[in-house]
Every structure is written in C-alpha cells, then in structure tokens.
Amino acid sequence: MRRWITIPMALVLAGTGAVVVPAAASATTPTATVTTCPTGWGSLPKAANPATGQHPLTNIRTGQHPCWDRMVLDIPGTTPAGHVGYRVQYVPSLIQDGSGRTIPVNGGAILEIVVVAPSYDPSTGAPVYPAKAGQSLPGVNLTGYRTFKDAKFGGSFEGQSQVGLGVRARLPFRVFQLDNRLVIDVAHSWNATS
Numbered sequence: 001m002r003r004w005i006t007i008p009m010a011l012v013l014a015g016t017g018a019v020v021v022p023a024a025a026s027a028t029t030p031t032a033t034v035t036t037c038p039t040g041w042g043s044l045p046k047a048a049n050p051a052t053g054q055h056p057l058t059n060i061r062t063g064q065h066p067c068w069d070r071m072v073l074d075i076p077g078t079t080p081a082g083h084v085g086y087r088v089q090y091v092p093s094l095i096q097d098g099s100g101r102t103i104p105v106n107g108g109a110i111l112e113i114v115v116v117a118p119s120y121d122p123s124t125g126a127p128v129y130p131a132k133a134g135q136s137l138p139g140v141n142l143t144g145y146r147t148f149k150d151a152k153f154g155g156s157f158e159g160q161s162q163v164g165l166g167v168r169a170r171l172p173f174r175v176f177q178l179d180n181r182l183v184i185d186v187a188h189s190w191n192a193t194s
Contacts, residue, residue: 052078
C-alpha cells in the first residue's frame with residue numbers, strides 16, 4: 001500500500017518541475033580571491049613642470065581600490081598635454097610653505113603634495129577650494145582606508161597648494177594626470193598581491 005503513495009508523489013513532483021537532490025557533503029573549501037597588483041612604482045620623489053598657465057584647485061577627493069588608496073586633485077582646465085606642475089615626495093614632517101610652521105600629519109609616513117594650482121581664483125583672489133591651512137581636507141573621510149591615515153591642507157602660497165597625506169608606512173606611489181585632475185595612488189604593500 002505504501003508503494004502506491006510513493007509513486008503518485010514522485011509523479012506530482014516530476015510534473016511541477018521540482019527535483020529532489022540529496023545533499024552531498026563538500027570536501028572542498030572556497031578559495032580566496034587574489035588580486036594581482038602593479039609593482040615598480042617606487043617611493044622616490046615624482047615631479048613635473050607646468051606646461052600651461054595657472055588653473056585653480058577646486059576640490060580634493062579620495063577613493064579605495066583593492067591594490068591602492070587614491071587621492072584626486074580636481075584642477076579644471078588641465079589635460080595630460082597641458083598638464084599642471086607638481087612635486088610629490090616623502091618628507092619627515094609637513095612644513096608649511098611660506099611660514100615654515102610644522103603641520104602635524106598622522107601616519108607612519110608623510111607624502112607632501114605640492115601642485116602649481118592655488119586654492120583661489122588667480123584673476124580675482126576669491127577662494128575656490130574651502131580648505132583651511134593646517135586643517136583636515138573638507139569632505140575627506142579616511143575611515144576604513146587601508147593605506148591613507150590623515151590628510152591636511154598646508155595652504156596656498158605663491159600660486160601653489162600644499163597637502164600632507166599621512167600613510168600607514170613608506171609605500172610605493174604613482175602620480176599621473178587626466179583631464180582636469182591630478183591623481184596620486186599609494187599602494188597597500190610592496191608586493192604584487194593584495
């Protein structure tokens with residue numbers, strides 16, 4: 001009698017498209033995803049002379065990538081061909097241009113970023129980037145970043161703006177330009193994986 005109940009139930013399940021599969025124990029474990037990161041950036045100073053006239057710095061923002069943390073300086077009117085001048089290098093402390101005052105920056109190492117772009121409109125003197133010298137960058141929150149620890153505005157002096165970027169340790173970095181922006185990437189580590 002029991003046999004007749006099993007067969008109709010199997011036919012009902014087959015008619016609905018349902019498939020009953022016994023659970024099997026898995027002996028394998030999921031593999032971790034390894035990201036291959038570029039290497040060879042180094043940690044020596046990087047610089048470029050300006051190719052065009054002066055354009056103001058209008059914003060600074062940051063982002064995260066599996067291999068690096070990124071800082072972007074928005075400088076409208078610049079292009080890779082008509083690039084902005086810059087100097088990016090590790091320094092023992094951030095010394096404010098003009099005053100010589102030390103600005104405290106947290107982290108295991110400090111990258112000084114100097115860009116030939118004032119935080120004011122060169123023709124009117126009106127401020128275009130609301131940062132205050134010696135203070136954290138407005139709108140930049142580095143909570144949860146793997147490499148970036150702190151970011152302070154050094155100020156604008158004689159047509160240049162200065163930023164102190166506190167990082168976890170002296171790590172490789174690169175600097176490149178796109179239309180309207182200067183990009184600084186600092187790697188999470190010295191090896192090729194993250």
